Amino acid sequence: MFSPLRPIYPVAGIREIEDKLIPNARPPLMERAGRAAAQDAVRLIMDRPGPILVACGPGNNGGDGFVMARQLAQAGREVVVAFSSAAERLPAEAAKAHADYLAAGGSIVSDLPAAPTNGWALVVDALFGIGLGRPIEGRYASWIQTLNAQPCPRMALDVPSGLDADTGSPLGATFRATHTTTFIALKPGLLTNDGPDHCGEISVQRIDIDAAAWRPARGHAIAPSLFRHLLQPRPRNTHKGLYGDAAILGGHAGMVGAALLAGRAALWLGTGRVYVGLLDPAGPAVDFAHPELMLRRADTLPERLSALAIGPGLGTEHASAAALANALTRPIPLLLDADALNLVAGDATLRQALCARGTATVLTPHPAEAARLLGTDTASVQADRLRAALELARRYRALVVLKGCGSIVALPDERWFINGSGHSGMASAGMGDVLSGLVTGLLAQGWPPESALVAGVHLHGAAADRLAREGIGPVGLTASETIDTARGVFNGWLIEAQREPRSPGSHPSRTGR
Numbered sequence: 001m002f003s004p005l006r007p008i009y010p011v012a013g014i015r016e017i018e019d020k021l022i023p024n025a026r027p028p029l030m031e032r033a034g035r036a037a038a039q040d041a042v043r044l045i046m047d048r049p050g051p052i053l054v055a056c057g058p059g060n061n062g063g064d065g066f067v068m069a070r071q072l073a074q075a076g077r078e079v080v081v082a083f084s085s086a087a088e089r090l091p092a093e094a095a096k097a098h099a100d101y102l103a104a105g106g107s108i109v110s111d112l113p114a115a116p117t118n119g120w121a122l123v124v125d126a127l128f129g130i131g132l133g134r135p136i137e138g139r140y141a142s143w144i145q146t147l148n149a150q151p152c153p154r155m156a157l158d159v160p161s162g163l164d165a166d167t168g169s170p171l172g173a174t175f176r177a178t179h180t181t182t183f184i185a186l187k188p189g190l191l192t193n194d195g196p197d198h199c200g201e202i203s204v205q206r207i208d209i210d211a212a213a214w215r216p217a218r219g220h221a222i223a224p225s226l227f228r229h230l231l232q233p234r235p236r237n238t239h240k241g242l243y244g245d246a247a248i249l250g251g252h253a254g255m256v257g258a259a260l261l262a263g264r265a266a267l268w269l270g271t272g273r274v275y276v277g278l279l280d281p282a283g284p285a286v287d288f289a290h291p292e293l294m295l296r297r298a299d300t301l302p303e304r305l306s307a308l309a310i311g312p313g314l315g316t317e318h319a320s321a322a323a324l325a326n327a328l329t330r331p332i333p334l335l336l337d338a339d340a341l342n343l344v345a346g347d348a349t350l351r352q353a354l355c356a357r358g359t360a361t362v363l364t365p366h367p368a369e370a371a372r373l374l375g376t377d378t379a380s381v382q383a384d385r386l387r388a389a390l391e392l393a394r395r396y397r398a399l400v401v402l403k404g405c406g407s408i409v410a411l412p413d414e415r416w417f418i419n420g421s422g423h424s425g426m427a428s429a430g431m432g433d434v435l436s437g438l439v440t441g442l443l444a445q446g447w448p449p450e451s452a453l454v455a456g457v458h459l460h461g462a463a464a465d466r467l468a469r470e471g472i473g474p475v476g477l478t479a480s481e482t483i484d485t486a487r488g489v490f491n492g493w494l495i496e497a498q499r500e501p502r503s504p505g506s507h508p509s510r511t512g513r
Contacts (some may be wrong), residue, residue, distance in 0.1 A: 001496050002225045006204065007070040007217030008186040008418060010386075012165045014047025017184060017214045022093075026307050029207060030060065030093050033183045034067020036205035037157055041072060041122055041223040044153055050121035051078040053150075055112065055143055056125035056306045057161070058085035063094025064183075065126025073106055079122075083108045084139060112146050123147050125156040125175040130165040130187060135172025144173045156180040159187060160198045167384045168406065179203065185211045186221060188386050191418045192406025219386075222409070222419040222458045224493055227451045229249055231497035243272035244306035244444030248437065249298055249323055250338070251278035255313030258338070258433045261479055262312045263293045265437025268487045271444045277301040279319055291335035298323055306479050307333040307443035311340030312433040320349065328353040333452075335362040337436045338369070354396055360449035361398040364436060370402055390414060399453050403432065408458055425474025426482075433481045435460045438486060441503030463488045 009017070022029055033108040039050070054069045056062035062083065073079045086501045087098050089408045102108070125147060127140055133310070138143060144161060147154060154177050159165045162174030168189035178200040182190060189195045190202055211217065246266045251259030256278055263276040267290065276287075280332040298319075301308075310327045314320045316339050324343050327334060328350065335359070336344065343365060344350045354361065363373075370388055371378045373396070381388040381402070387412035409417040439456035443449065463486035468474050472481060 001493070002228050005223060005225050006221040007212055008188055008191070008219035008221060009184070009211065009215070009217060010188055010219075013215055013217070014130060014184055014187065017209065017211055020214055021209065028093060029183075029209075030063050030097055031067055032207035033157070033205070034386040034472050035071050036183070036207055037064060037068040037124075037155075037181045038071035038075070040179070040203050040205070041068065041124070041155060042075065044155065044179060045121045048121040050118055051080055051116060052122045052124065053112070053120050053126040053147075054081045055078060055087060055127055055147060056081060056083040057140070058089060059129060059131075060091055060094050061157055061161075063090065063097040063131030064129075065124060066094070066097035068124065068126065068157070070097075070101045070104050074104065079106065080113060081106060081108045081145070082110070084110050087333055112143050115150065115211050120150055120152045122153050122155060123150045125154070125177065127161040127171055127175070129158045132161065132164075132171060136162045136174075136498045137145055137172060141173035144175050148176045154178045154200075156199065158182050159190060163189055163195060163198050165189040166227060167386070168195030169383055170194055170198065174198055181205055183374065184209050185217070188219065188418060189220065191420060192385050192404070192408060193382060194422075196405055218414060219416045219418065222417045222421075222454055224455075224458070224497075226417070227455045227499050228446075230447055230451055230455075231494050233494060233498060240272035244438050244446060245273045245275070245302065245304065246271045246444035247277060247301050247305050247308045248312060248440065249277040249279075249301065249308060249310040249327060249471075250312040250314040251276065251280055251283055251298075252313055252315030252317065252320060253280045253282070255315065256280050256283050257435055258313030258430065260287055260293070261430045261483070262309055262437035262440070263287070263482075264290050265434045265483050266309075266441035266444065267292055267437075267485065268483050269438055269441035269490060271441040274300055274441075277331040279315065279323065281311075284421070302333075305330070305332055305444075306446070307335070307440050309335040309337065309436045309440040311335075311337035311342075312436055314339040314343075318344075321350070324350060325353065328357060331359050333360045333362070333449055335364065335443070336438050337364045337432060337438055341365050341369045342372060345369070349394075354398070355450070357397070360443075360463055361396070362439060362443075362449060363396060363398045363400045364403065364432065364439070365392070365394060365400070366403045366432065386410075386416065390416060399449050400434075401453060403435070403458050407461075409454055409457060411450060419457050419461060421458050422464050423468055423474045425468060425477035426461070426464050428478060428483050430479030431460075431482070434482055434486075437483075459486050459490055464485075
């Protein structure tokens with residue numbers, strides 16, 4: 001559970017590491033990559049008879065494919081290599097890999113052959129690597145279409161061809177892998193936007209490179225290792241006052257449920273006391289499903305709070321804006337969600353107040369809300385989610401989670417994280433409110449803002465994943481169902497944190513607000 005952290009590098013970072021290593025690497029990096037890919041392939045199709053098809057492109061990704069094909073053939077597998085470019089146009093290292101494959105007795109066809117009677121055991125995309133910056137067209141687009149139609153495991157080398165390795169955006173025709181073997185370290189585009197739908201299961205082959213020793217990573221994949229040091233058992237001699245006072249402010253007419261969801265999530269994660277301030281004058285005085293929540297009118301929330309979330313069901317009326325203006329002056333950790341973000345986007349005075357805060361602020365936008373905050377459109381945000389999240393953190397001096405497939409957590413000091421937990425069933429009403437409650441509950445209990453946000457985001461998805469394994473979802477999963485399960489997952493983490501031995505270097509350095 002508490003495995004070592006996995007760094008993530010954009011293409012420029014990977015290139016920097018490669019440029020430092022390639023001149024003196026023995027064996028060469030391409031040889032290492034092809035060998036590692038072949039090992040992954042053997043494990044993948046150990047019990048699948050039949051030939052393997054490797055489609056090689058005109059660059060170094062094709063060179064990886066030639067090495068892989070040679071290794072597989074030497075291991076006794078029947079291999080067919082398709083390569084339509086001219087060998088003399090290959091980069092030097094790829095040309096050597098091509099020659100070595102032929103010298104080992106391999107043969108090459110210039111077009112994709114028809115599938116054998118019993119189908120391929122595996123098809124391999126070694127067409128284009130991480131540096132592709134244009135749409136794939138013509139012959140290679142046709143090849144990708146054919147490869148995608150094969151009813152067998154489909155393996156991509158480094159990144160599925162056609163997928164932007166930095167953004168996860170497809171560039172025209174894009175290979176749809178069931179498995180991806182990526183080299184040196186993870187890339188952002190594998191984990192966010194459309195990346196997960198094209199990558200399938202990801203294997204990271206470090207090829208004997210300690211990437212962080214050559215270039216410290218600013219990005220990491222979120223895992224419980226990041227916050228294990230905070231997963232401490234509570235003493236038996238304790239009381240609720242030790243675990244914070246959280247408040248949720250929102251719940252305008254017709255949207256009370258949003259505030260209640262957030263409050264329940266904070267309560268079920270162990271917060272000592274949870275207040276829910278409602279803007280709806282006809283709102284309920286008690287939550288009969290969970291009477292432990294203390295419901296109030298919005299303007300009667302206690303002055304002394306450990307953390308406050310504003311936005312779930314807030315609305316955009318004058319009273320909503322006034323409540324937000326007041327919340328921004330509170331010297332406590334503050335989370336802004338939903339309409340609180342929309343109000344900030346449309347009001348320069350609120351933006352100025354937000355940027356002037358001296359205590360931690362957490363923003364939890366979905367892509368449309370992020371676009372409003374940045375003064376752009378949703379498509380531009382989604383085109384480069386990492387850049388958008390980092391810009392939000394910088395501009396508003398806040399910790400940010402840009403929600404969506406591969407939610408991105410960005411910090412004002414330019415560090416960032418990508419979350420891999422969760423699934424498509426979380427695209428349903430109220431999920432964002434539950435996330436706000438989970439994060440606010442951890443903030444109220446004294447967790448550092450960075451850890452509270454990272455843990456809340458990962459826990460939210462992990463709860464949904466557990467429910468899906470139990471047959472509750474992904475389709476039809478509701479926000480309410482994730483609250484109870486999040487409590488169970490969190491307590492499981494607490495138990496495992498005491499059971500497993502600790503390892504040094506379990507989390508990157510933490511700075512910032």
